[in-house]
């Protein structure tokens with residue numbers, strides 16, 4: 280059987296990895312500044328994580344949600360403490376798209392309404408509120424017809440107010456820092472007004488922290504830079520460090536009832552063991568502080584490089600906006616310098632999403648490589 284060919288692939292096959300290093304089948308080492316779309320939070324194959332998963336799989340890997348699983352409560356407790364949301368409720372699932380689908384469904388149940396407000400260049404997975412960028416409309420066309428989603432520009436609160444006042448909106452869904460879209464952010468003033476409007480008009484505010492969460496921004500959740508408290512927070516990516524696990528944190532005023540949400544695989548024993556190990560490492564190795572400090576270090580060094588127009592994002596969720604499209608630059612970084620970076624819908628943005636364990640030495644290596652590629656190859660790239 281052939282694979283359904285939907286991904287353009289780089290000609291590299293990783294077969295091994297540790298920390299921020301990925302090794303391909305020819306034994307070539309790569310510096311990983313992308314973490315497979317921001318998934319690798321505590322570094323590849325972290326010894327504590329490997330140990331916990333091995334120990335768990337030797338006992339039990341999976342049983343259904345129809346029986347008790349105290350690992351789920353352990354995970355909820357630890358997540359509540361580290362994130363500052365210990366009065367919230369946790370529903371576990373398997374991916375970012377699923378987390379957002381459940382968040383939207385819950386908002387619809389809670390309000391009895393169906394329309395969703397999302398934002399231009401936002402990305403919420405292959406969901407009802409999929410992608411807003413017009414050049415990606417083809418990805419979403421069938422879905423957007425099924426669900427009534429209104430896309431608005433960021434930072435224009437009066438447009439949001441007009442939509443919410445129509446009275447048929449169940450949820451506003453927004454990333455605190457846009458990942459796939461290219462690291463655009465709403466201002467604190469925008470987020471606080473959004474929270475106030477949602478509260479006043481009975482609309483559920485969903486913060487999609489699938490990419491920006493789990494310490495990547497330098498706070499546990501990136502929306503905490505704006506001192507807002509959403510009704511629902513969706514999580515995935517860094518949560519399992521590569522093990523597929525996602526979830527939603529749900530405010531206490533949204534009450535559960537049996538059958539409201541459900542999943543076969545969500546919250547299984549192995550996923551919980553992986554997710555718990557991730558939180559333990561984030562805590563003991565102070566990775567949120569590392570994300571903040573190393574993010575500042577990175578941003579300061581990179582901002583003066585030739586062609587860098589702007590450094591966007593926070594902590595270790597960064598985008599370097601160049602004055603040219605970065606696809607050739609990414610190829611040169613991978614094939615010539617053996618460094619993984621990411622692209623974005625904004626074709627001029629190079630995304631940097633390394634493991635939160637990264638150190639200054641790796642950042643220095645990248646800066647040197649980038650300088651060389653930019654200076655030596657500038658005529659080719661630009």
Ligand code: PLP
Nearest residue numbers: 374375376402403404458489490
């Ligand atoms: N939400 C955000 C902000 C994302 O960046 C992504 C994936 O890139 C998703 C949701 C979808 O996550 P998944 O691919 O796990 O379904």
